[in-house]
Amino acid sequence: DVIKDTLKDSDRARLKGSMVLIGSTAIGALDHYPTPFAPQAPGMEVHANLIDNLLQRNYLRSVPEWVNLLIILLFSALPVGLIRLSPLWGSLISAGLMLGWLAASYSLFLHNMRIAAVAPVVGLGADYVVLLVQRILHEQKEKRWIKNTFGQYLSPKVVEALVLDPDKLKLGGDKRDMSVFFLDIAHFTTISEKMDPEALTHFLNKYLTALTNVILKNDGVVDKYIGDCVMAFWNAPVDQPRHRELACLSALECQEAIDRLNKELLSDELPEKPAIRIGLNAGFCVVGNMGSETRFSYTVIGDVVNLASRLEGANKFFGSKIMASEDVFSPEIQDKFEARELGRVRVVGKAIPIRVYELWGRAGALSPDMKQALEAFKEGQKVFLQRKFEEALGHFKKAAAILPDDKVLQIYISAAQDYALLPPEDTWDGVFNLTSK
Numbered sequence: 001d002v003i004k005d006t007l008k009d010s011d012r013a014r015l016k017g018s019m020v021l022i023g024s025t026a027i028g029a030l031d032h033y034p035t036p037f038a039p040q041a042p043g044m045e046v047h048a049n050l051i052d053n054l055l056q057r058n059y060l061r062s063v064p065e066w067v068n069l070l071i072i073l074l075f076s077a078l079p080v081g082l083i084r085l086s087p088l089w090g091s092l093i094s095a096g097l098m099l100g101w102l103a104a105s106y107s108l109f110l111h112n113m114r115i116a117a118v119a120p121v122v123g124l125g126a127d128y129v130v131l132l133v134q135r136i137l138h139e140q141k142e143k144r145w146i147k148n149t150f151g152q153y154l155s156p157k158v159v160e161a162l163v164l165d166p167d168k169l170k171l172g173g174d175k176r177d178m179s180v181f182f183l184d185i186a187h188f189t190t191i192s193e194k195m196d197p198e199a200l201t202h203f204l205n206k207y208l209t210a211l212t213n214v215i216l217k218n219d220g221v222v223d224k225y226i227g228d229c230v231m232a233f234w235n236a237p238v239d240q241p242r243h244r245e246l247a248c249l250s251a252l253e254c255q256e257a258i259d260r261l262n263k264e265l266l267s268d269e270l271p272e273k274p275a276i277r278i279g280l281n282a283g284f285c286v287v288g289n290m291g292s293e294t295r296f297s298y299t300v301i302g303d304v305v306n307l308a309s310r311l312e313g314a315n316k317f318f319g320s321k322i323m324a325s326e327d328v329f330s331p332e333i334q335d336k337f338e339a340r341e342l343g344r345v346r347v348v349g350k351a352i353p354i355r356v357y358e359l360w361g362r363a364g365a366l367s368p369d370m371k372q373a374l375e376a377f378k379e380g381q382k383v384f385l386q387r388k389f390e391e392a393l394g395h396f397k398k399a400a401a402i403l404p405d406d407k408v409l410q411i412y413i414s415a416a417q418d419y420a421l422l423p424p425e426d427t428w429d430g431v432f433n434l435t436s437k
Helices: 010-014 043-055 065-082 087-110 118-151 156-164 188-193 197-219 241-265 303-318 368-386 389-402 407-421
Strands: 032-035 037-042 172-186 221-226 229-234 275-291 296-301 320-325 337-346 352-364 429-433
Touching: 010 037, 010 407, 037 043, 043 320, 065 087, 065 118, 087 118, 118 229, 172 188, 172 197, 172 241, 172 407, 188 197, 197 221, 197 241, 221 296, 221 352, 229 241, 241 275, 241 320, 275 303, 303 320, 303 352, 337 368, 368 389, 368 407, 389 407
Parallel strands: 275 320, 337 429
Antiparallel strands: 032 037, 172 229, 172 275, 221 229, 275 296, 320 352, 337 352
C-alpha cells in the first residue's frame, strides 16, 4: 500500500511523522543474515534496530583514546609494585586484577560504554611475567654468590638458611648474644723455623682443614685465619639457641682432631707434635658485614671478642688447653660437660676479674682416676679460698698424685705452700693477675 500509494486516510494519519521500512521477512526472499541473537534474522530488522538505536541514542560509546592509553600504561606499571611481593601473592593479585578488569569492562559494555579490555590485561600479564623471570634470574645469581662467598667458612646448613633469607646479609651490624672461639697452635714459631716453606704450608693446611671441619660440623662460622690462629663464632647469621654448647663441643672435638692428626703423622714429618690452645667467651657482640660498599667481611666485633682472645693466651699461664669464661660455662650447659674451675683471673687490659673454667670432656666421659683428681682439686680449691692453705695443700697433692704433670695443680700447690708460710693480706681475693697476653 505504501509503495503503490493506496493507503487509506486513517493509515496515513497513523504513519504520519514515522519512518517506515519495507522489506520481506519470508525465508524464501533470501534476505536473512546471522546476528549475535539468531543464526538467520531478517536483514530488514538489522536496519530497524540500527535506526532505533540512533533515535534512542542507545548505542556503544567509546571512551577517549587518551583514557585507554592511560589505563594501559597504569596496568603495565602495576607489576613494578607487585614484583616486590612473594611470587604466590604477586601472581594471585595479578590474576585478581585481570579478572576484575575484565568484569569491569563487561559491566561498562552493558551500559553502552566501550573501553579497552584486552590491552591492559595483556600489558599487566606480560610485564609481570618479564619482571618475575628477571627476579628469578637475579635471585639465582644472588644464591650462587652467597654459596660461593660463604660456603668456604660456613656450614652447609647455615649457608642454606642464608640462601632462603638473603636479607640476613646486609652491610652493617646487629647486636646478638654470641659465643666466640679463638684457637692457636702452640709452639708454631718453633715448628715453622725448622721446616721449609712448602712443608710448613702443607702442615698448616692439613691441620687447619681438620680443625675447620670440626667447627663447620657444629654449625660455627669461621671468621678468619690469623696465621696459625682460627677465629670462629656461633649464633649468627642464623639463630642457634645452643650456641654455648656447640662452642664447647667444638673445642673438645678440635682437641680430639689434633690428637688424631698427631698419631697419624710420622715423627720425622714434624720437628715436634703441635698442640692447640682454645679460648671461649660469650656475650653480646656486634656482628655483620663490616667494610666498604665494594669489599666487606662478615665478622664479629666487641669486648666479648677481645676477651676470648685473651683467654686463649691465658692458657699459657695455667698450662690448660681449653679455657672458657663463666659466660660460656653457664648453668644451663654445666651438666653437659666435665670441667674444673681454674679460679678468677684478671687478664691484661681488664680491671674486673672473671671466673674461668677448663673443659675436660663431655659429661660422664672421665675415667675414675680423673674423677677422683677433679673432686680432690675442687675440695682443695674450696678450702684454699677460705684461707685454709694447709688443708688445701693436702687435697692438691692428692690430685697431683694422679696428675703429676698438671701445671694448674703445681700453681695451686706452690701458692698454698707460700701462703701457709706467709699468709696473704686481708684484702687478698684469690684473683690471678695475668701480666702477658
